[in-house]
Amino acid sequence: MTPAAITALRHKDLLGIADLAADEISLVLDTAEAMKEIGSRPIKKVPALRGKTIVNLFFEPSTRTRTSFEIAEKRLSADTLNIAISSSSVVKGETLADTALNLEAMNPDMIVLRHSSSGACHLLARICRSAIINAGDGMHEHPTQALLDAFTIRERKKRLAGLKVAIVGDLLHSRVLRSNIHLLTKMGAEVWVCGPPTLIPTEIRRFGVRATSVVEEAVRDADVIMLLRIQLERMEGAFFPSLREYFNVFGMTEKRLELASPDVMIMHPGPMNRGVEIASEVADGPYSVILDQVHNGVAVRMAVLYLLAGGSEHEAAA
Amino acid sequence: MKRLLKGGRVIDPGNGIDGMHDVLIDGDRIVRVGRDIPVEGVTVVEVPDGYVVCPGLIDIHVHLREPGQEHKETVASGTASAVAGGFTAVACMPNTTPVNDNANVTAYILAKAAEAGLARVYPIGAVSRGSKGELLADIAELKAAGCVAITDDGHPTASALLLRRALEYAGMFGIPVIEHCEDQSLKGDGVAHEGFHAASLGLRGIPGACEALGVERGVLLAELTGSHFHVAHMSARASLRAVRKAKEAGIRVTCEVTPHHFTLTDESLLTPVAYDTNTKMNPPLREAADRDAILGGIVDGSVDLIATDHAPHHYDEKNVEFDRAPFGIVGLETAVPLSLDRLVHSGLIRLPRLVELMATNPARVLNLPGGTLSEGAPADITILAPDLKVRIVANALRSRSKNMPFDGWELRGSVAATMVGGRPVFVNPEASIRL
Numbered sequence: 001m002t003p004a005a006i007t008a009l010r011h012k013d014l015l016g017i018a019d020l021a022a023d024e025i026s027l028v029l030d031t032a033e034a035m036k037e038i039g040s041r042p043i044k045k046v047p048a049l050r051g052k053t054i055v056n057l058f059f060e061p062s063t064r065t066r067t068s069f070e071i072a073e074k075r076l077s078a079d080t081l082n083i084a085i086s087s088s089s090v091v092k093g094e095t096l097a098d099t100a101l102n103l104e105a106m107n108p109d110m111i112v113l114r115h116s117s118s119g120a121c122h123l124l125a126r127i128c129r130s131a132i133i134n135a136g137d138g139m140h141e142h143p144t145q146a147l148l149d150a151f152t153i154r155e156r157k158k159r160l161a162g163l164k165v166a167i168v169g170d171l172l173h174s175r176v177l178r179s180n181i182h183l184l185t186k187m188g189a190e191v192w193v194c195g196p197p198t199l200i201p202t203e204i205r206r207f208g209v210r211a212t213s214v215v216e217e218a219v220r221d222a223d224v225i226m227l228l229r230i231q232l233e234r235m236e237g238a239f240f241p242s243l244r245e246y247f248n249v250f251g252m253t254e255k256r257l258e259l260a261s262p263d264v265m266i267m268h269p270g271p272m273n274r275g276v277e278i279a280s281e282v283a284d285g286p287y288s289v290i291l292d293q294v295h296n297g298v299a300v301r302m303a304v305l306y307l308l309a310g311g312s313e314h315e316a317a318a
Numbered sequence: 319m320k321r322l323l324k325g326g327r328v329i330d331p332g333n334g335i336d337g338m339h340d341v342l343i344d345g346d347r348i349v350r351v352g353r354d355i356p357v358e359g360v361t362v363v364e365v366p367d368g369y370v371v372c373p374g375l376i377d378i379h380v381h382l383r384e385p386g387q388e389h390k391e392t393v394a395s396g397t398a399s400a401v402a403g404g405f406t407a408v409a410c411m412p413n414t415t416p417v418n419d420n421a422n423v424t425a426y427i428l429a430k431a432a433e434a435g436l437a438r439v440y441p442i443g444a445v446s447r448g449s450k451g452e453l454l455a456d457i458a459e460l461k462a463a464g465c466v467a468i469t470d471d472g473h474p475t476a477s478a479l480l481l482r483r484a485l486e487y488a489g490m491f492g493i494p495v496i497e498h499c500e501d502q503s504l505k506g507d508g509v510a511h512e513g514f515h516a517a518s519l520g521l522r523g524i525p526g527a528c529e530a531l532g533v534e535r536g537v538l539l540a541e542l543t544g545s546h547f548h549v550a551h552m553s554a555r556a557s558l559r560a561v562r563k564a565k566e567a568g569i570r571v572t573c574e575v576t577p578h579h580f581t582l583t584d585e586s587l588l589t590p591v592a593y594d595t596n597t598k599m600n601p602p603l604r605e606a607a608d609r610d611a612i613l614g615g616i617v618d619g620s621v622d623l624i625a626t627d628h629a630p631h632h633y634d635e636k637n638v639e640f641d642r643a644p645f646g647i648v649g650l651e652t653a654v655p656l657s658l659d660r661l662v663h664s665g666l667i668r669l670p671r672l673v674e675l676m677a678t679n680p681a682r683v684l685n686l687p688g689g690t691l692s693e694g695a696p697a698d699i700t701i702l703a704p705d706l707k708v709r710i711v712a713n714a715l716r717s718r719s720k721n722m723p724f725d726g727w728e729l730r731g732s733v734a735a736t737m738v739g740g741r742p743v744f745v746n747p748e749a750s751i752r753l
């Protein structure tokens with residue numbers, strides 16, 4: 001069933017994919033297609049957000065996501081302000097609520113927030129009138145990542161429904177996982193998640209996914225394989241014995257790839273640990289769309305910014 | 319001065335009383351419970367039909383925060399909150415600044431309580447000096463100064479050995495060790511019950527087994543020492559199972575549950591407000607199966623008593639990211655409405671069982687005066703209006719802190735009046751009673 005065409009999102013903020021309906025997801029992806037075309041022009045700039053102020057408030061270092069948002073904002077002619085606060089200074093300094101109130105006093109139109117605490121964007125959204133865009137909150141969600149992943153899949157496969165998507169890695173600590181599960185299940189994909197039992201969230205099946213610790217089972221006939229970053233410090237938490245053992249049991253190798261569908265896509269939200277969750281030959285191989293993901297990130301974020309700023313209120317971007 | 323509470327349903331489970339009686343008070347003592355007590359020379363207080371006269375309610379798990387954390391609560395504000403909630407006595411936890419691990423702190427708390435002149439206050443001393451888990455606190459001195467139990471609440475007792483020693487030593491004075499049951503390695507950085515909702519919200523989990531391990535440890539040591547072990551704020555079904563088995567085996571174990579654990583589940587993490595720090599407490603709000611098991615324990619008698627774990631925190635402390643917020647909510651003023659609404663009006667238990675859970679048994683477990691309407695007992699009396707509807711308003715609480723998730727809730731059942739030592743210390747203006 002195709003969702004009814006809509007022209008605007010139903011929320012002031014983008015806190016998570018959990019809050020979006022399928023038709024809203026489709027709207028973002030469709031809008032991103034138009035935005036992608038802008039990026040291919042000689043002059044990559046439209047006046048859609050002229051006069052709008054966007055604050056990029058980053059409490060965690062993130063070159064990739066921050067840069068992607070910044071480029072998206074500039075292509076839409078918004079005025080942008082980057083604020084990077086190291087989480088350690090927050091311990092002694094002002095609270096997030098105070099930071100939010102101070103920003104709010106300057107009346108920005110949107111705040112893009114990256115924070116190490118799950119739900120930090122919800123706190124901000126309760127305080128601020130500005131639209132809040134979650135650029136990753138703790139272990140909770142990273143909605144624009146899931147949207148750009150979906151965009152990348154849809155671009156290749158022309159659909160999301162019915163695809164087998166295997167997500168392999170540190171499921172427990174991953175906000176990318178949660179956003180992707182919400183998005184892919186809402187759009188009708190068959191989602192498999194895989195990792196050591198120590199890194200699988202409680203009651204994961206209630207999210208509507210299949211879970212396994214046998215990586216071959218997850219990747220067999222998969223149309224898409226997404227690998228999640230294994231953080232090196234997880235060994236200290238005794239989640240698994242060593243990176244070498246992780247790679248041996250779960251690492252994506254060319255051999256394991258043979259089990260997947262012949263036109264499988266290999267994805268990774270970055271940054272990658274080569275030789276841990278993914279072999280270099282796979283990361284750089286013919287099935288990898290990892291750089292496409294980065295490229296599409298800009299268009300998808302342009303779409304999100306544009307729609308949250310009022311979308312059809314403005315002259316069409318394209 | 320003699321006062322006669324005339325009419326109303328008198329419930330005193332300790333004496334097997336449940337019926338239409340009058341209660342005669344002389345000064346600070348109860349003289350008689352009976353029918354047709356002569357009214358000459360006494361001030362008559364008419365108790366409306368449907369109201370319940372019972373022994374004063376006792377909350378044995380309260381954080382009064384004084385000394386040292388007066389921005390959260392004081393003995394005066396905490397006891398004002400207590401009497402407004404129908405409690406004539408509270409036992410207060412030792413995790414103040416400094417910790418109540420010596421007679422000076424105990425005396426300070428008691429002096430503040432006397433000054434406030436509201437609810438009776440029974441301090442609970444620390445198990446270990448500074449609650450640091452190394453050396454035992456001066457328990458004889460604490461007991462002599464007025465402490466009625468010991469605990470390192472806020473944390474579990476640091477080691478099995480220290481808990482064993484504490485049980486043995488406290489046993490000498492006939493006071494229980496109250497334990498915040500938790501395996502700290504299993505808790506880790508957990509901030510919410512380990513279940514679907516925490517997984518979905520990306521919150522680090524605390525499994526029920528974390529609490530149950532602490533319960534099992536205490537049960538085994540209670541068996542070893544023969545001393546009385548009391549499980550604080552029990553929330554997990556596995557803990558209840560351990561307590562039931564222990565009781566069947568004749569081990570001296572008692573347990574309490576809180577109104578928030580028998581009312582809410584971890585679904586409150588998500589709705590009505592996602593990441594509301596007023597749903598963050600330790601132990602955490604558990605999943606429905608745990609909540610239902612706790613209700614089962616209340617019904618079948620495995621649960622000894624209701625205590626609030628009243629844990630005031632300042633607004634600023636709670637107005638932060640979920641994982642940075644302190645654990646705990648205030649509970650003194652919502653315990654009676656929640657209990658009446660969720661336990662009695664829902665049909666799970668009858669009023670006498672509620673009085674047992676909130677007055678009779680708390681007094682027994684800590685060996686306190688009160689919890690009874692026996693002749694000669696202190697005239698600590700709570701009058702309940704079980705059908706009076708209330709709307710909970712956080713900002714209207716007497717407590718200095720307003721941190722709780724029940725703001726705006728409408729509940730059936732309330733406190734009409736509270737008397738301590740024959741003296742009215744709270745009269746609900748909404749109730750039809752004048753003292």
Ligand SMILES: [Zn+2]
Nearest residue numbers: 471472498550
């Ligand atoms: Zn505790």
